[in-house]
Amino acid sequence: xxxxxxxxxxxxxxxxxxxxxxxxxxxxxxxxxxxxxxxxxxxxxxxxxxxxxxxxxxxxxxxxxxxxxxxxxxxxxxxxxxxxxxxxxxxxxxxxxxxxxxxxxxxxxxxxxxxxxxxxxxxxxxxxxxxxxxxxxxxxxxxxxxxxxxxxxxxxxxxxxxxxxxxxxxxxxxxxxxxxxxxxxxxxxxxxxxxxxxxxxxxxxxxxxxxxxxxxxxxxxxxxxxxxxxxxxxxxxxxxxxxxxxxxxxxxxxxxxxxxxxxxxxxxxxxxxxxxxxxxxxxxxxxxxxxxxxxxxxxxxxxxxxxxxxxxxxxxxxxxxxxxxxxxxxxxxxxxxxxxxxxxxxxxxxxxxxxxxxxxxxxxxxxxxxxxxxxxxxxxxxxxxxxxxxxxxxxxxxxxxxxxxxxxxxxxxxxxxxxxxxxxxxxxxxxxxxxxxxxxxxxxxxxxxxxxxxxxxxxxxxxxxxxxxxxxxxxxxxxxxxxxxxxxxxxxxxxxxxxxxxxxxxxxxxxxxxxxxxxxxxxxxxxxxxxxxxxxxxxxxxxxxxxxxxxxxxxxxxxxxxxxxxxxxxxxxxxxxxxxxxxxxxxxxxxxxxxxxxxxxxxxxxxxxxxxxxxxxxxxxxxxxxxxxxxxxxxxxxxxxxxxxxxxxxxxxxxxxxxxxxxxxxxxxxxxxxxxxxxxxxxxxxxxxxxxxxxxxxxxxxxxxxxxxxxxxxxxxx
Amino acid sequence: xxxxxxxxxxxxxxxxxxxxxxxxxxxxxxxxxxxxxxxxxxxxxxxxxxxxxxxxxxxxxxxxxxxxxxxxxxxxxxxxxxxxxxxxxxxxxxxxxxxxxxxxxxxxxxxxxxxxxxxxxxxxxxxxxxxxxxxxxxxxxxxxxxxxxxxxxxxxxxxxxxxxxxxxxxxxxx
Numbered sequence: 024x025x026x027x028x029x030x031x032x033x034x035x036x037x038x039x040x041x042x043x044x045x046x047x048x049x050x051x052x053x054x055x056x057x058x059x060x061x062x063x064x065x066x067x068x069x070x071x072x073x074x075x076x077x078x079x080x081x082x083x084x085x086x087x088x089x090x091x092x093x094x095x096x097x098x099x100x101x102x103x104x105x106x107x108x109x110x111x112x113x114x115x116x117x118x119x120x121x122x123x124x125x126x127x128x129x130x131x132x133x134x135x136x137x138x139x140x141x142x143x144x145x146x147x148x149x150x151x152x153x154x155x156x157x158x159x160x161x162x163x164x165x166x167x168x169x170x171x172x173x174x175x176x177x178x179x180x181x182x183x184x185x186x187x188x189x190x191x192x193x194x195x196x197x198x199x200x201x202x203x204x205x206x207x208x209x210x211x212x213x214x215x216x217x218x219x220x221x222x223x224x225x226x227x228x229x230x231x232x233x234x235x236x237x238x239x240x241x242x243x244x245x246x247x248x249x250x251x252x253x254x255x256x257x258x259x260x261x262x263x264x265x266x267x268x269x270x271x272x273x274x275x276x277x278x279x280x281x282x283x284x285x286x287x288x289x290x291x292x293x294x295x296x297x298x299x300x301x302x303x304x305x306x307x308x309x310x311x312x313x314x315x316x317x318x319x320x321x322x323x324x325x326x327x328x329x330x331x332x333x334x335x336x337x338x339x340x341x342x343x344x345x346x347x348x349x350x351x352x353x354x355x356x357x358x359x360x361x362x363x364x365x366x367x368x369x370x371x372x373x374x375x376x377x378x379x380x381x382x383x384x385x386x387x388x389x390x391x392x393x394x395x396x397x398x399x400x401x402x403x404x405x406x407x408x409x410x411x412x413x414x415x416x417x418x419x420x421x422x423x424x425x426x427x428x429x430x431x432x433x434x435x436x437x438x439x440x441x442x443x444x445x446x447x448x449x450x451x452x453x454x455x456x457x458x459x460x461x462x463x464x465x466x467x468x469x470x471x472x473x474x475x476x477x478x479x480x481x482x483x484x485x486x487x488x489x490x491x492x493x494x495x496x497x498x499x500x501x502x503x504x505x506x507x508x509x510x511x512x513x514x515x516x517x518x519x520x521x522x523x524x525x526x527x528x529x530x531x532x533x534x535x536x537x538x539x540x541x542x543x544x545x546x547x548x549x550x551x552x553x554x555x556x557x558x559x560x561x562x563x564x565x566x567x568x569x570x571x572x573x574x575x576x577x578x579x580x581x582x583x584x585x586x587x588x589x590x591x592x593x594x595x596x597x598x599x600x601x602x603x604x605x606x607x608x609x610x611x612x613x614x615x616x617x618x619x620x621x622x623x624x625x626x627x628x629x630x631x632x633x634x635x636x637x638x639x640x641x642x643x644x645x646x647x648x649x650x651x652x653x654x655x656x657x658x659x660x661x662x663x664x665x666x667x668x669x670x671x672x673x674x675x676x677x678x679x680x681x682x683x684x685x686x687x688x689x690x691x692x693x694x695x696x697x698x699x700x701x702x703x704x705x706x707x708x709x710x711x712x713x714x715x716x717x718x719x720x721x722x723x724x725x726x727x728x729x730x731x732x733x734x735x736x737x738x739x740x741x
Numbered sequence: 742x743x744x745x746x747x748x749x750x751x752x753x754x755x756x757x758x759x760x761x762x763x764x765x766x767x768x769x770x771x772x773x774x775x776x777x778x779x780x781x782x783x784x785x786x787x788x789x790x791x792x793x794x795x796x797x798x799x800x801x802x803x804x805x806x807x808x809x810x811x812x813x814x815x816x817x818x819x820x821x822x823x824x825x826x827x828x829x830x831x832x833x834x835x836x837x838x839x840x841x842x843x844x845x846x847x848x849x850x851x852x853x854x855x856x857x858x859x860x861x862x863x864x865x866x867x868x869x870x871x872x873x874x875x876x877x878x879x880x881x882x883x884x885x886x887x888x889x890x891x892x893x894x895x896x897x898x899x900x901x902x903x904x905x906x907x908x909x910x911x912x913x914x915x
Contacts, residue, residue, distance in 0.1 A: 476802075567818070581799075
């Protein structure tokens, strides 16, 4: 076990040095009064991360120091404490003490107990956070005593263990150096393309010489051109292999993050008085080093949350009829060019009501807005900064930093996707979807208007070629039906305000009439963007935009294609946001025209896109719409409130639409209310079954147009 | 000769060297260029490289109007910014004048970027005393960037501070 830890200490040291460096520069900004809230935040997060990762390695003294620093920084962040001399002094001392501890760790492979000065410093930091001033001179005097004592006997330890940080079979390289190497490889490959051109030229000259000149010259040229071709081919292979190898240098197994996590879980569970078993699957999967580094923090945060808020104490669990021991599963698996990590607990689950209440109390949204949100949207609120539902602040979590850090790292820094699934009483599952590497990704190159753009494959769901007639017009915009789901359609060039082509190219006549749709996806949300041409698909090296341009969220990076052309990579989550905003602005305008008392409709469908489109249509016609995600959710909502009509899909998880209809008919309140089934199941037997269970109307999505839905509704409601 | 004597001699020599008065006036290298009808200069230290105006610039959607696009500089991505709006100059967007323009690769302390200029005039060494302090009559919006004025072969050239220009540009974005 002891050796086991040492493997990770080197990594911790690097990380700690990183954070300490960042903290000291942050502190000097703070001292000059030049620190923005974001910088105070980042100081706080550094302390928070150090606390977390040191706890994972049982570096108790570092944990204590970091925790005390975090206390004071948290008070600064909340502006309960103002920056003054005493505060700055304590902060600097705290960072210095941390550096000392880390230094100690480097030299001796372990940390020393907190010295008296250091534990006093901890008290002082926490004291300052509560607004108490601790007299500095008492500390100074004790420091004098302290320095007389020899440092705690390292001699016994050093003899026993060989230096633990010198792992013999690995070399630590700065990532920037590796990146330079990879950049050079990229350049080499693109310059090699011109070598190929030269070989072709040589061949041409050879042929011309043969026709025009007699003698030895053509022969010599022939030999030259042949040699040239051979060597170009050889180099082709070599450079390609070199490039692949260079990229592989960056890959590390996920065990580096996941294995210590299991221990962390056991330790934390013990402090919390809970019984938890932690199972890790798939830790052999390799990820880019940069991803691994940045993955540690969010994973620790998620585990900590699962332990603290998710899994209940043994007594509570037994009362709920669950085994006393909780189960925490970390499951990594590969899914095409992705790594998916599920962190699943079997605890209490997230309480949607508690989150809603909290959002209301914090004044993040008004009550009316919250009422409109789906459960998924509500649970997503926990990713907002400063949003913590835990009533008490514990040592383990509950300060409301965790989740916004998690989301920021996963979505913004790692280009991944995070989603939550939770059901009350059964547990919560966080799913992280991550690209294998940030340096190289599968990219789809397309043309929209006059612009060539790239989409990273993780966001591409599918490509469709459809006839213009396949588009349906709902609530003033287009949508397309893809397998039982409405997906909104939008012209990419218009959405992004791209320059239009000056002279449209002649496309192949066979495709001329069809529209090319690229369906992009961020977890459940889909959008079909209309593009003009599909150009290429390949693995490309991603380059970052210069720092001063990164505020542009639309572009996540650039790639170089042949002939040194630069192509913009589109950040899909932002495009979805943009599309949603344009949509909302139109739909609210329409609905405001209708001022008559609204009839209430319940829409039940498991597809987010379909739900929203149906809602938009109905709201545009002046109905008040409530959404439900599946049959059971729909049933619950229908029984809780009084609706004038229910619209339901058939195929849904947990409870299907037929069952929902049948169950609603059993209820007095819904015996005579209109229930409409909207589905892609066209078979007569289904239709008959729909009528048998008591539906008033059966609309097939393929033949769906908004007027037929609205007309049907009107007929049924009047 | 004992060691102490040698030391003495060396010390003397050292003092003699210091005593020589530098008669050359300090000079500064300036990169002089035009934007619209006006002439400006950056200190040579701020300009790393000058690229021809027909270098391929790639448009980036969603950027502020002052960002012309990005270029691929030996594998690195650099932005190309137009300063016309910042300096309140009419934008000369005649595409046929492009070959006359240049891109200056400027490096400040906090940021670096290519700058599109209408014409590069010269790169010269100027005696520092030739640069006059900026006049009070300078328009308000220029005052924070201009560090001095220079008469260059009859043209009035404003010497700009690269960090001030970049800082103002970034502020305009935020």
